Amino acid sequence: xxxxxxxxxxxxxxxxxxxxxxxxxxAFALAAFDCQLDRWWHVRDALASPxxxxxxxxxxxxxxxxxxxxxxxxxxxxxxxGIGGLLYGGxxxxxxxxxxxxxxxxxxxxxxxxxxxxxRFIVWAVVGLSLGPIGVRGLLTGRASPFGRYFxxxxxxxxxxxxxxxxxxxxxxWWDGTALAYDLMDRWHAGGWFPTWLSGQPLLCAVASWTTIxxxxxxxxxxxxxxxxxxxxxxxxxxxxxxxxxxxxxPLGVMAMSLYPVLLDPEAGRRLWMRVAARWPGVARRxxxx
Amino acid sequence: xxERLPGLKLFLLAALAFYFLLSYRVALTTLGVAQxxxxxxxxxxxxxxxxxxxxTDLRDEHWDVVAEVQGAxxxxxxxxxxxxxxxxxxxxGYLRDDYYENPKRLAALAADLCRIPxxxxxxxxxxxxxxxxxxxxxxxxxxxxxxxxxxxxx
Numbered sequence: 001x002x003x004x005x006x007x008x009x010x011x012x013x014x015x016x017x018x019x020x021x022x023x024x025x026x027a028f029a030l031a032a033f034d035c036q037l038d039r040w041w042h043v044r045d046a047l048a049s050p051x052x053x054x055x056x057x058x059x060x061x062x063x064x065x066x067x068x069x070x071x072x073x074x075x076x077x078x079x080x081x082g083i084g085g086l087l088y089g090g091x092x093x094x095x096x097x098x099x100x101x102x103x104x105x106x107x108x109x110x111x112x113x114x115x116x117x118x119x120r121f122i123v124w125a126v127v128g129l130s131l132g133p134i135g136v137r138g139l140l141t142g143r144a145s146p147f148g149r150y151f152x153x154x155x156x157x158x159x160x161x162x163x164x165x166x167x168x169x170x171x172x173x174w175w176d177g178t179a180l181a182y183d184l185m186d187r188w189h190a191g192g193w194f195p196t197w198l199s200g201q202p203l204l205c206a207v208a209s210w211t212t213i214x215x216x217x218x219x220x221x222x223x224x225x226x227x228x229x230x231x232x233x234x235x236x237x238x239x240x241x242x243x244x245x246x247x248x249x250x251p252l253g254v255m256a257m258s259l260y261p262v263l264l265d266p267e268a269g270r271r272l273w274m275r276v277a278a279r280w281p282g283v284a285r286r287x288x289x290x
Numbered sequence: 291x292x293e294r295l296p297g298l299k300l301f302l303l304a305a306l307a308f309y310f311l312l313s314y315r316v317a318l319t320t321l322g323v324a325q326x327x328x329x330x331x332x333x334x335x336x337x338x339x340x341x342x343x344x345x346t347d348l349r350d351e352h353w354d355v356v357a358e359v360q361g362a363x364x365x366x367x368x369x370x371x372x373x374x375x376x377x378x379x380x381x382x383g384y385l386r387d388d389y390y391e392n393p394k395r396l397a398a399l400a401a402d403l404c405r406i407p408x409x410x411x412x413x414x415x416x417x418x419x420x421x422x423x424x425x426x427x428x429x430x431x432x433x434x435x436x437x438x439x440x441x442x443x444x
Contacts, residue, residue: 009300013293117344147299154303158310159342166346170323173348182350185421188381200424
């Protein structure tokens with residue numbers, strides 16, 4: 001190897017098409033807004049009264065910090081302002097992202113409830129977006145460092161692989177579909193005629209279970225292949241949309257899908273964008289200024 | 291522009307992958323399928339952000355928490371859903387196992403029930419009954435009850 005030839009590490013970090021960051025920033029802002037709208041109905045949960053006891057856990061948060069109505073609505077509104085900054089992009093993108101997530105976290109903290117997987121995922125997503133060039137405009141025709149993408153690939157790989165492995169190796173009821181069938185009858189997560197009907201169809205539940213395990217376990221090993229990348233992510237969209245149709249599991253699905261443009265192989269993404277731009281040049285010119 | 295400090299970034303990514311691997315290992319212990327790693331309590335705290343347990347175990351039962359308060363005329367049931375209707379996402383907050391399985395939080399709930407005039411004590415019971423697949427109606431047959439605790443009012 002000559003001195004001018006890049007080494008393996010340098011080649012790994014060679015700048016690549018960065019349009020995925022622009023698309024992911026906008027998609028994540030819309031997902032966050034959807035998440036924020038859901039909170040509208042529950043802002044009063046953040047108030048110290050009447051369910052002050054829920055805040056009286058080991059931390060005794062609300063016994064010392066009482067969030068009244070105006071403060072709770074102020075936090076909610078601040079979150080919306082943050083989302084606006086993220087959506088607008090440029091120098092407002094990263095500050096907007098952090099304003100939203102901190103306002104959201106403050107509302108959640110005043111509830112004193114357990115922080116679940118969706119909220120933990122948001123933390124990783126926000127860090128990943130912060131490592132990426134989301135404040136740079138014109139990336140649909142430009143290049144960017146792949147570091148943030150690698151970070152998100154590790155996060156998503158862990159998310160899918162560990163849940164898939166736990167289902168496949170530790171819970172036999174996932175192999176015959178009964179674990180999924182019973183989840184479809186959850187009093188709070190599920191409900192409605194379709195999940196109820198589906199829970200009584202053993203073969204369909206088994207197929208859905210196998211498909212879920214195959215995607216979750218296969219994701220980490222397949223998403224890196226250029227030719228498979230888009231197909232793997234399409235399978236992920238199918239899985240998350242199916243879950244969202246059948247169950248109410250909070251913002252995890254839309255949040256997870258919103259960052260898929262970054263996970264897509266950059267060269268595959270660039271080619272896809274070129275095809276879109278060739279077909280709808282007017283729309284593409286407008287979007288490229290984001 | 292060439293990437294700055296690519297070697298360091300690669301190391302950080304490898305460290306992140308190791309962190310998630312460790313988190314997965316700790317998550318297995320919470321399912322009761324692996325030997326406990328040394329220093330588990332500390333590891334559970336450190337890996338909390340990296341554990342992704344979702345719909346993993348078989349949940350073939352519905353559950354509810356029943357509250358009763360003791361007054362001058364004996365024990366009487368309290369409609370917890372009516373008294374604490376608020377919830378952040380799915381279901382009332384008091385029905386999260388993270389909440390009602392925590393004695394400190396349950397004591398706080400009891401303390402609030404003790405504000406009801408004439409209340410001398412409060413007690414809680416977890417009720418479980420099997421889910422019925424494919425049916426809208428979920429008959430509460432085969433119920434099992436577990437006492438969660440009884441709390442005297444000061």
